Amino acid sequence: MSNTDNSLIEFGVTGSETEQTPETGTLTEDTQSIISTRGLDVWYGDDHALQDVDMDIPKNRVTAIIGPSGCGKSTFLRCLNRMNDMVETARIEGEVRFNGTNVYDDDVDAIALRRQIGMVFQHPNPFPKSIYDNVAYGLRVQDKPVNDEIIETALRRAALWDEVEGQLDKSARDLSGGQQQRLCIARAIAVDPDVVLMDEPASALDPVATSKIEDLIEELAEEYTVVIVTHNMQQAARISDKTAVFLTGGKLAEFDDTQKIFENPESQRVEDYITGKFG
Amino acid sequence: MATVDDLTFTRGFSAVKGSAFRLACFGATAFGLLALAALLLIVTWGALGLGAAHPVWILVVLTAVGVSTGGVLAYAGQDETFKLAAISSTAAIIGGAVLGVFAVIFLLIATPNVWAAYAGASILPAVVVFLALPRSRYRISATAAVVVAGGIGATFALGTLTSIAATAKPWLLYVATIVVPLAVLVWRGVERTVGRRQATLVAGGLLVAGVLGATRTR
Amino acid sequence: MTPGLVLVFVLCLLFPLGVLAWRRFQSGESNLGLAAPFLIIGGTAIGVLVANATGFAGPEPWLDWQFVTSAHSRHPEEAGLYPAIIGSFFIMMVMAVFAFPVSIGAAIYLEEYAPSTGWRGRVVQLIQVNIANLAGVPSVVYGLLGLAIIARALRLGTGAVTTAAFTLGLLIMPITIISAQEAIRAVPDEHRQASYAMGASDWHTLRRVVLPEALPGILTGTILSLGRAIGETAPLIMIGAATTVYSPPTTLNDSVSAMPMQIFAWAGEFIADFRTGVLSAGVLTLLLAMLSMNAVAILIRNRYEQEQT
CATH class of the missing domain: 1.20.5 (Single alpha-helices involved in coiled-coils or other helix-helix interfaces)
Known part of the structure; x- marks a missing residue:
């Protein structure tokens, strides 16, 4: 296995650096897309979970994906880092281009891909190891050097350092739910990925922990591309630059600047959903 | 309603x-x-x-068992730390006894000379390699490789090695192959956390107790 | 018992306690409670001394040093369990070396790698059902299998250590596989997902996440199955193990007896002392061996469950 671990596939050039992130909600025209999907279809057995999705996810922005439950938003997210590979019944067609490379090409290694696209899950899932070992996990798996400095930087970026300083040997299980989730974010960004995917990261947390996570996501967008799935429309409106709305049947109903989606959506069905008429 | x-x-x-x-x-x-x-x-x-046995004899022993057990239990009821430590140490003693029976029977069947041949060819070099590569990424794999290579080597040279081992007393073989490496590992562990003096005391005590224990019970 | 072996036994006896005391010392916990078992043992010893000093008649134990260090004899006072004890533990060790890696490997494959869909999935399901059924097959049937295939077809010899070890190994494999599977299944899927999402391979995930978390459960299952194997008699009778041997086995091909076999032989002796005293001593030895292994297994599990919460 170590062979495949080391054969990291280089993904295409990341293009010219964009200027410093402007305020949330606005988008400059020169933003590049880092991930683009074309005609993406997903089936789970006979169930058509995602239908013909075309989407361009901008680099160094927060992209929110909203929609009613069962609309395929988590499925979409899991296509981006090929986590659906582990579902035996899943069948995927179409393209997901990450920096120009189709990640479903035969010569792309899913393991190498996931090293550049990190993920945070709905329920905080730290390993039953120490806080230090949790953050170091990705580095060790990827044969990268581990030192206290890298661990501290990751924990600082995840806004957790002040709360766990001096007790990194403690079990991650002793942390509160919100702290555990920030630890999971620290674990994901410790390996310095390009993109961080978040699957309803705050839905299992209380309001205070949620607002901390939201603040954190806005800060993360300065360095990373964040794609966040949420069922909470206010959250999407608060933190994202772009919003995609999936409606039933796994179809992308609308994808545009967050402001436009929430104030003046093109489609009537999206407006109904946003205003709470259904969903 | x-x-x-x-x-x-x-x-x-x-x-x-x-x-x-x-x-x-x-x-x-x-x-x-x-x-x-x-x-x-x-x-x-x-x-x-x-x-x-006479009933009085049984009664006296039962009283002693009851008093000591009851005393420990009563104290454990008040002190949670004591209770947890008591349970773990009982488990450790039982586990140690089971381990000891297995080890003794294994060594009985293996005979001292054969054991010493394998231990000398694989375990001792493995401990040396393990200690020589403290922070290397290859520490575990190198140690394992030495164990395997030593085992294979000992199998081929078993006759020579056992005849060398036969020149020493069995207890000396056990001290050399078990007590000495253990003392070195303990010294290493204690030294890192507590200090050199204490480490030397603990490891030296272990070594002396081992030698004395092995020679005195003869 | 040579002095060297006494040394080894004492080292093994005190090793877990030493590790425990060291860990507690490092984390700054009080080590007072570690004295508890010694207090009880010491209290009992003082009680025996006092009772002997009273001058009243003491017991005449059948289970004593002589009993565990001598072989069967025509005189009950001189009879002992030594070759059978060695035989039993020898069988256990050979069995563990062969059965546990296979069982744990099978459990890992079935839980982590085996396909769950399509016709391959159905084959795996069939295997699963069969393992569950095998766990319930009477042990005497395993004895027949051992006699026909291991002793005769593979020519490992009737009543030899390897034959006994392989037969008992087959007997405990289904139980060990099932318990190891349960331990592996108990590792939350979220931890595997987290590991894969970090760019870990199957092997990394297994080695760094799944196995460390499942290890206490796997260990518990294997020790409990050792406890089951040590008391098995029927398969040993079927493969032609001797009821009584006078010298312990020293090689894998030696004729072997086991504790339950010797106990069974004593139950049919003509002299009454064999059927009462010696038999009880044998049963108690067997029970002590089995119960202490089970106690270790249960305590490992409890400790693990405490850490989980």
Whole structure:
């Protein structure tokens, strides 16, 4: 296995650096897309979970994906880092281009891909190891050097350092739910990925922990591309630059600047959903 | 709408059924425990030949056991830390005894010379390699490789190695292959956390106790 | 018992306690409670001394040092369990070396790698059902299998250590596989997902996440199955193990007896002392061996469950 671990596939050039992130909600025209999907279809057995999705996810922005439950938003997210590979019944067609490379090409290694696209899950899932070992996990798996400095930087970026300083040997299980989730974010960004995917990261947390996570996501967008799935429309409106709305049947109903989606959506069905008429 | 009758319903026949079931479950548990206790008691009685003992003798011993066990239990009831430590140390002693029986029987079957041949060819070099590569990524794999290579080497040179081992007394072989590496590893572990002096004391004590224990019981 | 072996036994006896005391010392916990078992043992010893000093008649134990260090004899006072004890533990060790890696490997494959869909999935399901059934097959049937295939077809010899070890190994494999599977299944899927999402391979995930978390459960299952194997008699009778041997086995091909076999032989002796005293001593030895292994297994599990919460 170590062979495949080391054969990291280089993904295409990341293009010219964009200027410093402007305020949330606005988008400059020169933003590049880092991930683009074309005609993406997903089936789970006979169930058509995602239908013909075309989407361009901008680099160094927060992209929110909203929609009613069962609309395929988590499925979409899991296509981006090929986590659906582990579902035996899943069948995927179409393209997901990450920096120009189709990640479903035969010569792309899913393991190498996931090293550049990190993920945070709905329920905080730290390993039953120490806080230090949790953050170091990705580095060790990827044969990268581990030192206290890298661990501290990751924990600082995840806004957790002040709360766990001096007790990194403690079990991650002793942390509160919100702290555990920030630890999971620290674990994901410790390996310095390009993109961080978040699957309803705050839905299992209380309001205070949620607002901390939201603040954190806005800060993360300065360095990373964040794609966040949420069922909470206010959250999407608060933190994202772009919003995609999936409606039933796994179809992308609308994808545009967050402001436009929430104030003046093109489609009537999206407006109904946003205003709470259904969903 | 719930009437008063609905709310007090569980005090009637249903309550009788519930407590009868609870009693039956308790009875089943108690029966199982009692049966096991009776079996153990009969076997222990016969195995220790307690039938030959005078009742006063048994009474005195039972009192001593009761007092010491009761005292420990009573103290453990008040002190949670003590209780946890007592449970883990009992487990450690039982586990150590099981481990000891397995180890002794293994060494009995292997015979000292064959054991010393394999241990000298694989375990001792492995400990050296393990200590020589403290922070290397290859520490574990190198140690494992030495163990395997040493084992294969010892199998081929078994005749020579056992004849060398036969020149030493068995207890000396055990001290050299078990006590010495253990003392080195303990020294290493203690030194890192507590300090060199304490480490030397602990490891040296282990070594001296090992040599004395092995020679004195002769 | 040579002095060297006494040394080894004492080292093994105190090793877990030493590790425990060191860990507690490092984390700054009080080590007072570690004395508890010694207090009880010491209290009992003082009680025996006092009772002997009273001058009243003491017991005449059948289970004593002589009993565990000598072989069967025509005189009950001189009879012992030594070759059978060695035989039993020898069988256990050979069995563990062969059965546990296979069982744990099978459990890992079935839980982590085996396909769950399509016709391959159905084959795996069939295997699963069969393992569950095998766990319930009477042990005497395994004895027949051992006699026909291991002793005769593979020519490992009737009543030899390897034959006994392989037969008992087959007997406990289904139980060990099932318990190891349960331990592996108990590792939350979220931890595997987290590991894969970090760019870990199957092997990394297994080695760094799944196995460390499942290890206490796997260990508990294997020790409990050792406890089951040590008491098995029927398969040993079927493969032609001797009821009584006078010298312990020293090689894998030696004729072997086991504790339950010797106990069974004593139950049919003509002299009454064999059927009462010696038999009880044998049973108690067997029970002590089995119960202490089970106690270790249960305590490992409890400790693990405490850490989980």
